Structures are given as structure tokens and as C-alpha cells.
Amino acid sequence: MDTPSKYNGTQNPEEWLKEFRFFCILRGIHDEHTMLELAMLKIDNTIPIPDEGISSFAELSDHLKDHITYTLQCKVAFEELKNIKYDTQMDVVEFIAKFLSLCDNSLVLNVQDQKLCLIQACPDDISRNVFKNKIKKKTSMHEVIEIFHDTMIEHKGQIRYGSRIALKHVVTGQYLSHGNKHKPDILRSNLSEVFCSGWKRGCNDVWVITAAYGQNKAPGDPISSNSMIQLVHEVTRESLFGDEGQLNLSGAWVWTLTDPRTNWIIQRHSTLYYDNPGYVMNGDMILLRHNLNKMTLKSHEFKNSAGNQEVIIHGDGQEDLHQWQIELMS
Structure with missing residues (x-):
């Protein structure tokens, strides 16, 4: 710096005096009396120096702190x-x-x-x-x-209502996904299939966790294990769906409407048990259990008609094929 700033009452006195002394030493001025005289010359006229003078930097600091500024x-x-x-x-x-x-x-x-x-x-x-x-x-x-x-x-790292997440199938490493095009199944014309596709996360693999149908949760509230949630596909805004009576036949789907069949129980998984208590965290292994018949979301290496990895809703969650790793996007 070319010259130290003038003290005008807007700086912290201690910090200003420290910087002033640093400037003096940098310029080869080591005499305390000389440094003190120079410092008082750099104090604004709105902060007058007492007539009896100031004899030390400690006294000058106290004087500056006594001022209204x-x-x-x-x-x-x-x-x-x-x-x-x-x-x-x-x-x-x-x-x-x-x-x-x-x-x-x-x-x-x-x-x-x-x-x-x-x-x-x-x-x-x-x-x-x-x-x-x-x-x-x-x-x-x-x-x-x-x-x-x-x-x-x-x-x-907590997963919250409103969080954008991806779900990676633990065994195969592929992401739960859904395309934009509907391919009606034989049961319902307004359903389209979900699947696992790709080891690299893409825009169709992003889901938003929202409050379950019939529940009111504030966005930003953390989600505990055993909470009931909905998973909304970010691109299509459709909800992950399971039919209570046709789960084994229809696999897993998304639907434009929300009702109790779009509610899922999220559970943290551990090596000892699949009902690990606590808040759901980024990186956790989880199970998604359908709220109505308690069967869990599962994938395996079998392909569906479009050549993607099949996702079904089946079993009690004891197999590794039921495990998903949750990845927090925001």
C-alpha cells in the first residue's frame, strides 16, 4: 500500500492501528514515538486529539473507542x-x-x-x-x-421434503428412470413404465420427494425412516405408482394423478436390519415399501420390452435386489 488509510470512525480501532503499525515497519519506521505521532496525523478532524496529548498506542486505542463512532x-x-x-x-x-x-x-x-x-x-x-x-x-x-x-x-446431507434425488440400484448400479413417452399397458391407459437405465445419472433419473397423499409436510422438513412419501418424476411431474391388487403383474409405473397408491414408506437399510431408525441421509441404502400391500421396489438384470432393466414391486425387502442408494441433488 502507498499510504495507510485515514481513520474516520468507520474502522475497528484495533485493526486500524495494527495495519498502521505494519505500514510503518514495512517502511523501516520502528520508533514507537514516531509511529504514534504519524498515526495521530492520520486521524480525521472529527475525532479530536485531547490537548494533553496521547503517550501510547494503548491510550490512543482507548481514545478512539471512547468516541461515539x-x-x-x-x-x-x-x-x-x-x-x-x-x-x-x-x-x-x-x-x-x-x-x-x-x-x-x-x-x-x-x-x-x-x-x-x-x-x-x-x-x-x-x-x-x-x-x-x-x-x-x-x-x-x-x-x-x-x-x-x-x-x-x-x-x-439430510434428505428433506422437496429434495431432488436419484435412486441407484445397489446390485446393478443403474438408476431408476422414466421416459417422456407413455406406453399404455393392458391394465391402465394412463400409466407408463419405470425402469433402470444407465450407470451415469441423467435428467430422466431425477425424482422429487414430496409429502404423501393425504399428508401435509413443510418443504425442507427432514425425512425420518418409516416416513410415508411420494416420488415425483422431475421431468414429467408424474408420481411413482403401485396398484394394490396388480403389483406383481404390472411392475412399477408412474401416473399423472395422486392417490394412496402413490404413497411409499421409505426405510433406511443396514447390514443388520432394513428398518434402521434416524433421518434419511445422502448416500443411505434404502428400501421403498408400497404403502398398501407393503411389498418393496425391486430391480434385476432382466430386460423389459424396450430393452431396459426391469423394475417390479415384489417381496418383503430381505434381498439385496431391493436395495437402492439415495443420491441428493439439491
């Missing part, structure tokens, strides 16, 4: 601190750096006060309650920040 800086920083919110698209490290800077600038230095502000900064009530319970007994802000980081990473 610094009081207003703290008030503005405190308002921003109260309103700051973490967004799941933000970089956690950048957010924490800004948060701690606002704490410093607003003189919120007590750990308990900082904890309260960070709790309020959580993106929603779910993450707020989880984070609050985890830090209840913590007295170290370092630990609190680590827990915040881990909680937000977990929060970011």
Missing part, C-alpha cells in the same frame, strides 16, 4: 450478529470467521452469549434443536464451533 459500530455489529444466519450453501469456515468477527466488533465476548447467538444462527428449528442439545454443557467456544461444523455438515 465506535459505540455506533458496536451497535451495528450487534444487530448484524443477532440476524446472521447460516445457509447450507455457505462455507462453514467463512461463516464462523464472520461470526467471530461480529462477536468481537459487538463486544459479545462471553462464551454463553456467543453460544446463544450461534444457536440463533442455525438455518432451521431442526438443526437449532440438535445443536442446542449437543452444546448444552460445553464451556469452550472451540468445542462449540467444532460441534457447529459437524452438525451443519450432517444437516446438509
Whole structure:
């Protein structure tokens, strides 16, 4: 820098003095008295220096902090601190750096006060309650920040109502898909077939998780294992459908309408059991169980009439062929 900026009351006094001293040392000025004299020359006339003078940088810092502009800086920083919110698209490290800077600038230095502000900064009530319970007994802000980081990473991976997902068949590695063209089956003229096609995810492999027929869920709410959902094909806006009486004959389909036959129970799968409790997360192995007759979505290497991998609804979910891996798109 060619010359240090003038202090006009809009900067943090400590930061400004640190930068000024850095400038002086960079220019070969090491004498404290000389640096102090130069610093006072760079202070705006609206912030007068007392007639008796100032004898140290600590005294100059206190003088700048006594001015009304610094009081207003703290008030503005405190308002921003109260309103700051973490967004799941933000970089956690950048957010924490800004948060701690606002704490410093607003003189919120007590750990308990900082904890309260960070709790309020959580993106929603779910993450707020989880984070609050985890830090209840913590007295170290370092630990609190680590827990915040881990909680937000977990929060970011949760599958929610409104999430765009893809479903990869675990055994064959192909994605649950549906084309744009309807090919009526012998049972219903308004149904078209779903299938697995391709090991690389495409636009026809994207599904949106919505509330089940007859239920009211807020977009953004996380989905727990054993929740009832609908899967809506993003391109065609048709819902994954299963006929209660004809599942074994008709395979799996999509339909333009929604009714109880478009409701599915989503269950997390583990190596020990297929009803693993907790929130459904990105990367989880899941089962999709039809709500009416409790049979599960299944695929295998057999081909349908169009040459795609067949998808049917059959069995109780005990076989590997019933497993799907959920991939979060947004």
C-alpha cells in the first residue's frame, strides 16, 4: 500500500492501528514515538486529539473507542450478529470467521452469549434443536464451533421434503428412470413404465420427494425412516405408482394423478436390519415399501420390452435386489 488509510470512525480501532503499525515497519519506521505521532496525523478532524496529548498506542486505542463512532459500530455489529444466519450453501469456515468477527466488533465476548447467538444462527428449528442439545454443557467456544461444523455438515446431507434425488440400484448400479413417452399397458391407459437405465445419472433419473397423499409436510422438513412419501418424476411431474391388487403383474409405473397408491414408506437399510431408525441421509441404502400391500421396489438384470432393466414391486425387502442408494441433488 502507498499510504495507510485515514481513520474516520468507520474502522475497528484495533485493526486500524495494527495495519498502521505494519505500514510503518514495512517502511523501516520502528520508533514507537514516531509511529504514534504519524498515526495521530492520520486521524480525521472529527475525532479530536485531547490537548494533553496521547503517550501510547494503548491510550490512543482507548481514545478512539471512547468516541461515539465506535459505540455506533458496536451497535451495528450487534444487530448484524443477532440476524446472521447460516445457509447450507455457505462455507462453514467463512461463516464462523464472520461470526467471530461480529462477536468481537459487538463486544459479545462471553462464551454463553456467543453460544446463544450461534444457536440463533442455525438455518432451521431442526438443526437449532440438535445443536442446542449437543452444546448444552460445553464451556469452550472451540468445542462449540467444532460441534457447529459437524452438525451443519450432517444437516446438509439430510434428505428433506422437496429434495431432488436419484435412486441407484445397489446390485446393478443403474438408476431408476422414466421416459417422456407413455406406453399404455393392458391394465391402465394412463400409466407408463419405470425402469433402470444407465450407470451415469441423467435428467430422466431425477425424482422429487414430496409429502404423501393425504399428508401435509413443510418443504425442507427432514425425512425420518418409516416416513410415508411420494416420488415425483422431475421431468414429467408424474408420481411413482403401485396398484394394490396388480403389483406383481404390472411392475412399477408412474401416473399423472395422486392417490394412496402413490404413497411409499421409505426405510433406511443396514447390514443388520432394513428398518434402521434416524433421518434419511445422502448416500443411505434404502428400501421403498408400497404403502398398501407393503411389498418393496425391486430391480434385476432382466430386460423389459424396450430393452431396459426391469423394475417390479415384489417381496418383503430381505434381498439385496431391493436395495437402492439415495443420491441428493439439491
